[in-house]
Amino acid sequence: MAGIPTFATAPGFLGLAQRDGTARYAVAGVPLDLGTTNRAGTRDGPGAIRRASRMLVDGVHPHHWTDPQRMDVADVGEFAIALGDLAGSLTLIEEQAARHQHLVALGGEHSITLPLLRAAAKRLGRPLGLVQFDAHLDTWETNFGQPLAHGSVFWHALNEKLVDPRRMIQIGIRSPVDRETWDWTRSQGVTIVTGQEAQELGPAALAERIRTVLGTEPAYLSFDIDCLDPAFAPGTGTPEIGGLASWQAQAILRRLGACQFIGMDVVEVAPAYDHAEITALAAATLVWEYLALQGAQEGAGR
Incomplete structure (x- = not known):
């Protein structure tokens, strides 16, 4: 399909729109997979999601009747990372995220959520509520002895008080887990x-x-694509059977109009393990659903 290679053909990193944070919504790729514990490859996720998103530009949202293409959305390209340095990459991601008032991030593995939450909580001045769609708790203190990895994101977020635990909900958890981490x-x-x-x-x-x-x-x-069952999202590093169907995820997101979201990410898309782009399309559609929801809240993009 023809079209510029930005998310849903939004004006973007080809010099067509702002990189300075003036757009109402910024879409950014975060091509990081240094913190994976099983199959790597999520650094290619942003490109795959953008390619699949070109399926979503031939009409308006059929539930909200909003059109993300008519909203103030800019694709600001890829965030820089520090080659081979996970801690340094997280610092760079936080610095870049701070430039944008409402960021939609295309991962990349789940470690990217930590600096995104740091930037958002700092901008807000208080802890955030959080809905985490995931097969895994991601609250391990360490992963194979490493303090930073995609399975320890929310251990850090909770301990740094980026998130209010009373306003945090995890949806779809089903992986093997030690009882200590569950109970904590x-x-x-x-x-x-x-x-x-x-x-x-x-x-x-x-x-x-x-x-x-x-x-x-x-x-x-934060939507980890492995929340979906592998039948709907095989292209991920740590698949777990028994997940949501893609239509169920859509149906949930469409009912969250009363929530005051200030940012989101979709993570863990690993195109090398995908089939017929169905994982990338699921991720792209979830972002499109999120933007359409924001448009409906604002009465914009109609």
Whole structure:
């Protein structure tokens, strides 16, 4: 399909739009996979998501009746990372994220969420609410002895008080986990909805649970693509069976209009393990759903 290679053909890094943070919504690729613990390759995720997003430009959103293409969205290109240096890369990501008032990040592995939360919480001046769609808790203190990795993101976020644990909810958790990490996460006040519980509750009840936990104060949305079942998202580094179907994720997001999101990311897309771009398309569509939701809240993009 023809079109400039930005997200949903948004004006962007080809010199067509701002890189200085003046756009209402900035889409950025974060090509990092230094903190993966299984299969690497998520550094190629942003490009794959952008390519798949060109499927989403031939009409308006059929539920919200908003059009992200008519919103003030700019694709600001790829964030710089420090080659071979995970801690240095996270510092660079935080610095670049701070330039944008409402950032939508295309990962990259889940470690990128930590500097994005640091930048957002610093800008807001207080801890955020958080909805985390994921197969994994990502609250391990270390991963194979390493203090920084994609499985320790929210251990750091909670300990740094970037996130209010009473306003944090995890959706779709189902991977093997040690009881100590599970109990620690629950003891912080985090709400955990397992993969099986998510299936039994259904999208409407799940959305209500999310709205109740987040309330109406500012919140962040982090979507690890492995929250989806591998049937719908095989292109990821740590797949786990028993996840949400892509339509269920859509149905949940469409019901979150009462939430005050100030940023989001979609992470862990690894194109080398994808089939027919279905994982990249799922990720791109989730971003499109998020932008359409923001447009509906603003009454914009119609």
